[in-house]
Amino acid sequence: MNFELSKKPIDIQSVIDKVVSRNAGAVTTFIGTVREMTKGKKTLFLIYDAYEAMAVKKLEQIGAEISERWPDANTAITHRTGKLEITDIAVVIAVSTPHRNDAYEANRYAIERIKEIVPIWKKEHWEDGEKWIGNQLETVEYPAGKPEKEDLDD
Amino acid sequence: MNFELSKKPIDIQSVIDKVVSRNAGAVTTFIGTVREMTKGKKTLFLIYDAYEAMAVKKLEQIGAEISERWPDANTAITHRTGKLEITDIAVVIAVSTPHRNDAYEANRYAIERIKEIVPIWKKEHWEDGEKWIGNQLETVEYPAGKPEKEDLDD
Amino acid sequence: MIKVLLFAHLKDALGKEEVSIDAAGLTIAAVKEKLAADFKLEGLDAVMAAVNEEFADEDTVVTDGDIVAFIPPVSGG
């Protein structure tokens, strides 16, 4: 199960272990953590909610997209759900490839795609309120009601 | 001690722990592992040798360069020395930053600089021989006997 | 009947995550209008839809037993 959601804290090493390979010379990981200050506002904690069945499918799709673009890559992604405190880990992405350039590029691709197509939402809780956070890519919302073909493929 | 050499296996989590911060939203790691096949040749094991005192200084210099370019970044690097088997970890680089773009860029910067200025050498052992490996950046060697200013600063 | 799933602010607005509605034969656009009318659910225009866990466009016609999810702009990662 290289692609999963977890209600419990994520163990980074166990995600890395899924991609280690005799033909890998490079493993990159991206670890998304809960930051205290965003745009001058102090976060107390976050809640991550997910459409679980579809989120896992979309993580698997990202893995398949990576395998298509970087055939020698191995990918594993675990995303946390529920309540997270400051410095807690929200997501771990591990990618192994024979050479380092691809490991960075493919990992970067994964996080950008998560922020586009994986149905997971975070609610920020501050001292003076709370709010579900929208698209953090800061692109326009999709006028056609779903990502365009080029959004999904690029 | 964010910058060190280690004769013993590197624990990835302990390198990551050095850069976790309440203001970090992103941590990237690069994990260099011993690959079995390189250019069609099967590696049995590697030996890493280092000029230890200078290597630590140069790793610290890389950390300082990163702090200059990415003031909010925290960096930790541990490089292994001695005999390594296939899939063993040679180096772990962890970088935390408030936003993900910088975490990827700064991490990438670190591994490229390691391959330029840190006095560590690997000897590959194959079934039919062994060899100290030279500059893997595949750039020309430095005719002036040391890296030019632009090599060291860029 | 189709099952409609709502998330994030839509779930908060409706007060629950799931509702069954009689909408077989309608397009996604029409399902949105129906939800807006029946439940006073606002802001569905800018929201993506998924049918049976795959993204679907406004013209997709839903059939009996489908699971339709409305997916606000995501913020995982």
Next chain:
Amino acid sequence: MIKVLLFAHLKDALGKEEVSIDAAGLTIAAVKEKLAADFKLEGLDAVMAAVNEEFADEDTVVTDGDIVAFIPPVSGG
């Protein structure tokens, strides 16, 4: 006297990592020539030098007590 440190293939060629030589007042270029002559050490031309753990160029003059290291192209990472 200065202490000379050798690494990787240079260490293998010399059979040891460290040697003390009488070279105070010489440039790095001259130290390389001396090592080539005294120990038949080849291929020093393309090798970087460090004096007291900092990279130094060919014109750097070494003084008594300095530690001079010859640094073949590195291959860490």
